[in-house]
Structure formats: structure tokens, C-alpha cells
Amino acid sequence: MTILLTGASGFVGSAVLRRLVNEGYAVRALVRPTSDRRNLDGVAVEVAVGDVTDPASLVPAVKGCTGLFHVAADYRLWVRDPAPMFKANVDGTRNILVAAAEAGVGRMVYTSSVATLGLRPGGAAADEDTPVAFEDMIGPYKQSKFLAEAEVRRLVAAQGLPVVIVNPSTPVGPRDVKPTPTGRMIVEAATGRMPAYVDTGLNLVHVDDVAAGHLLAFDKGTVGERYVLGGENMTLKDILEDIADITGRKAPRLRIPHDLILPVAYAAEAWTRLTGGGEPFVTVDGLRMARKKMFFSWDKAGHALGYRPRPAREALVDAVQWFRRNGYCS
Numbered sequence: 001m002t003i004l005l006t007g008a009s010g011f012v013g014s015a016v017l018r019r020l021v022n023e024g025y026a027v028r029a030l031v032r033p034t035s036d037r038r039n040l041d042g043v044a045v046e047v048a049v050g051d052v053t054d055p056a057s058l059v060p061a062v063k064g065c066t067g068l069f070h071v072a073a074d075y076r077l078w079v080r081d082p083a084p085m086f087k088a089n090v091d092g093t094r095n096i097l098v099a100a101a102e103a104g105v106g107r108m109v110y111t112s113s114v115a116t117l118g119l120r121p122g123g124a125a126a127d128e129d130t131p132v133a134f135e136d137m138i139g140p141y142k143q144s145k146f147l148a149e150a151e152v153r154r155l156v157a158a159q160g161l162p163v164v165i166v167n168p169s170t171p172v173g174p175r176d177v178k179p180t181p182t183g184r185m186i187v188e189a190a191t192g193r194m195p196a197y198v199d200t201g202l203n204l205v206h207v208d209d210v211a212a213g214h215l216l217a218f219d220k221g222t223v224g225e226r227y228v229l230g231g232e233n234m235t236l237k238d239i240l241e242d243i244a245d246i247t248g249r250k251a252p253r254l255r256i257p258h259d260l261i262l263p264v265a266y267a268a269e270a271w272t273r274l275t276g277g278g279e280p281f282v283t284v285d286g287l288r289m290a291r292k293k294m295f296f297s298w299d300k301a302g303h304a305l306g307y308r309p310r311p312a313r314e315a316l317v318d319a320v321q322w323f324r325r326n327g328y329c330s
Contacts (some may be wrong), residue, residue, distance in 0.1 A: 002026045003324045004065040004105070006052060006096060007072030011183070012111065014039035014175045015211035016069055021045065023215060028175060030061050030072070030096075039175050052092030058099040068108040070215060073148075075141060077181050078283040082140035082272065090146035094151050101161050102292065108163045109218050112149045114203065114228060114296050115142040117167060123201060123299040125233060128167070128226050139285035149226075156224040164221035165213055169230035169296050172315045173207035174322035181286070183277075183319065188321050189243040190329045196254035197236045198330065201293030206233030206315035209307075216305035227305060229297035232312035236290075242313055246320050247329075258287055 004019055008015030008029035020027050021044055028046040031037065040047070050057030052072060054131045062068070074088040093110065100108055103253035118132030137143040155161045174184035182202070189196045221227060234242075237255070244251035265287050268280035301307035 001066045001254075002028055002064055003067040003069060004028050004049070004062055004100065005047075005069045005071065006030045007070075007111070008045065009035045009037055009039050009175045010072065010182055011178065012171055012207060012210055013071040014136065014173075015173070015207045016071055016214050017045060019208070019211040019215055020069075025200060028061065028065060030058075036177060038177055039265075046124075052096045053087050055095045055099060058096055058148075059103075061105040062096075062100050062105060065100070065103065065105055066107070067218065068096070068105050069111070069218070070096050070108065071111040071214075072209065073111070073145070075140065076279060077141060077286050078269065078272075078279045079140055082144075085140050086144045088148070089141075090148045090151060093148040093153070096165060097152065097155055097161055101155075101159065107218060108161065109214055109221070110152050110163050110165050111214070112152070112165050112167045113142075113145050113169050114169045114230065114294065115130060115256050116146045116149045117228070117296065119292045119294060123293040123295055125295045127297045128228055128300055138288045141302060142289075153224065162223050162311065164217045165226035166217050166221075166222060167226055167228045168210045168213075169203035169206040169228065169298075170206050170294075171205055171210045172319045174318055175207070176319065176322070179323075179328070183323070186243060186316070186319050187328050189240050190247045190323060192220075192249050194240065196256045197240055197252050198256055198258055198287070198290050199235070199237075200290035201233060201235040201295055202239065203230045203294060203296045204312040204315055205309050206318065207313075208310040209315075211302060213305065213307045216301070216307055220305045222304070225304075226299040227307070228296050228298045229301055229307065230296045231309040231315065233293075233295040234312055235239050235293070243320065244314050246313075246317055257290055262287055305323050
């Protein structure tokens with residue numbers, strides 16, 4: 001059985017790649033010509049060069065495959081121009097699923113995000129059925145993933161595509177080469193460059209547990225259903241205290257109100273636009289999202305798929321160790 005995997009060079013995709021190979025699957029990785037391929041090193045994988053935004057390049061990539069894991073996404077919390085993000089996340093998702101269906105692929109897993117789900121007030125854990133609307137989506141990333149997941153459900157209903165949806169929460173762990181926004185936060189905290197925090201919370205999960213959840217969804221998931229692949233709900237204060245304990249540093253004690261940082265975020269974005277630099281160290285959308293604790297329940301995946309994540313501290317330990325070994329932390 002040959003599996004086509006998109007996003008294999010990325011953080012979550014590389015974990016799914018290793019899980020698939022360890023389980024004995026033959027994997028073909030769809031990789032863009034410009035992709036950083038470090039996460040493919042040492043893994044027995046066939047490489048197909050293509051791009052989900054180029055439908056013609058997908059035809060040879062899906063040929064002969066019996067399964068698809070569409071993990072690839074443009075994941076950034078700030079972009080100068082949101083159009084390419086929508087093209088990759090929405091149009092690209094439609095392109096790869098349709099190409100796979102036309103090639104006779106019989107089973108597909110689409111990697112969405114908890115960013116598409118609603119949030120509950122007061123820090124209560126949300127789940128797959130928490131009410132949400134497009135108007136609740138903050139920023140281009142969440143908006144594009146919301147529309148992409150809606151397109152997946154439309155294709156399942158209208159064309160019978162055999163797609164199972166998974167919604168990872170906030171993965172951390174090894175091989176975060178970019179790194180992701182959460183990975184950057186871990187690096188900053190591990191090197192003592194995060195002296196304060198805001199009152200928010202995340203659901204942290206080991207990236208390898210997310211990968212295991214993908215294969216469980218492939219084997220046991222119901223077509224058209226979605227499953228939160230989460231871990232442990234933690235306040236940012238608790239996360240930073242764990243990182244401080246892991247690294248032997250002092251945890252930050254200063255809590256800064258969101259409104260006090262907002263002008264800094266506007267200034268950081270303006271400076272980035274002016275200088276042409278990368279993503280600002282703090283963003284307006286990131287602060288807007290941080291006003292609510294992004295807590296989630298993985299009970300559905302636990303009951304239906306047998307999904308069982310490890311404690312979040314183990315994920316933080318593995319992340320810090322990987323960042324240290326690879327020169328991200330002094």
C-alpha cells in the first residue's frame with residue numbers, strides 16, 4: 001500500500017511520515033521544489049516534486065496511491081498578503097483531494113486544526129461540536145483553515161470523497177525546523193528571553209502523538225467526522241514554569257495585561273512591513289486570540305479511535321532537547 005503524504009518536510013508531516021514508515025507503509029512525499037528537506041533525511045521515502053496549488057503536478061503524485069494524508073498547510077500568524085495563504089490552504093486542499101479521488105484513492109485523512117473550532121467561555125474545554133462561525137475566525141490562518149475544512153465537508157457530502165478530518169491542537173516536540181509560532185515561544189523561554197507573560201492558555205500535545213492520531217483516524221475514523229487530536233490544557237504561566245524547570249532557569253513572574261502589549265504589536269507589525277523582515281515577534285492577531293484560553297477535549301478521539309496522548313511535560317522536554325541539540329538554544 002502506497003500512501004501519498006503532503007507536508008512531509010514540515011513539523012507535523014514529518015512526524016506522520018515517520019509513523020507511517022515505522023508501521024510498514026510505502027510513502028510518497030509531495031514536496032515543493034523549494035521545500036527544506038532536512039526532515040526527510042534518513043527516512044525511506046519516495047519524493048514527488050509538486051505543489052498543491054498546481055493541479056497538473058498532482059496527477060503523477062497520486063498515481064498508484066491507495067491512501068492520502070493531506071497535512072501540508074501555510075501556517076503563519078502574520079502575513080503581508082493573505083492571498084497566497086488562502087490559495088494554499090483552501091484551493092490547495094480542494095486540488096489534492098479531487099486529484100486523489102480521480103486517481104481512485106480509497107481513504108484520505110485531512111489535517112485541519114482546532115483553530116476552526118469554537119471556544120467556550122471561562123476556560124472550559126471545547127470540542128468538535130462547540131458552536132462556531134466564520135466571523136469568530138481571527139486572522140487569515142484561522143479563516144483559511146475554516147474555509148478549507150468547510151470545503152472538505154462539502155466534497156464529502158457532494159461527491160462522496162472518503163475523507164476523515166483531524167484537528168490537532170498545539171503540537172510541540174522534535175523536528176520543528178522552522179520553527180512554528182509555539183516552537184519560537186519555547187526557544188525564547190528556554191533561552192531566558194521571555195521575562196513576562198499574558199493570561200492565556202493552550203492545549204499542548206506531543207507531535208508524535210498527533211502523528212499516531214492520524215493513523216488511528218486512517219484506520220478507524222468515520223468518513224466526514226472530525227476528531228480533536230489534543231493533549232493537556234495548560235495556562236501559559238504553567239507552560240513557562242515547566243520550561244524554566246526543564247532548563248534550570250527562573251520562570252517569569254510578571255503578568256502583562258493584553259491591552260498593554262497591543263500597541264507594541266501594532267508597532268512590531270509596522271516595523272516589519274517597513275523593513276521587509278520576517279514575522280513580527282508579537283502580532284495583533286496573536287494577542288486577539290490570546291484573550292481566550294484555547295482549551296480543548298480529545299474525548300471523542302479517545303473513545304472512537306483509542307487515541308491516548310502522553311503528558312504535555314514530556315512534549316516540552318523533547319522540544320527543548322531537540323532545539324538545544326540543533327543550535328536553536330544557547
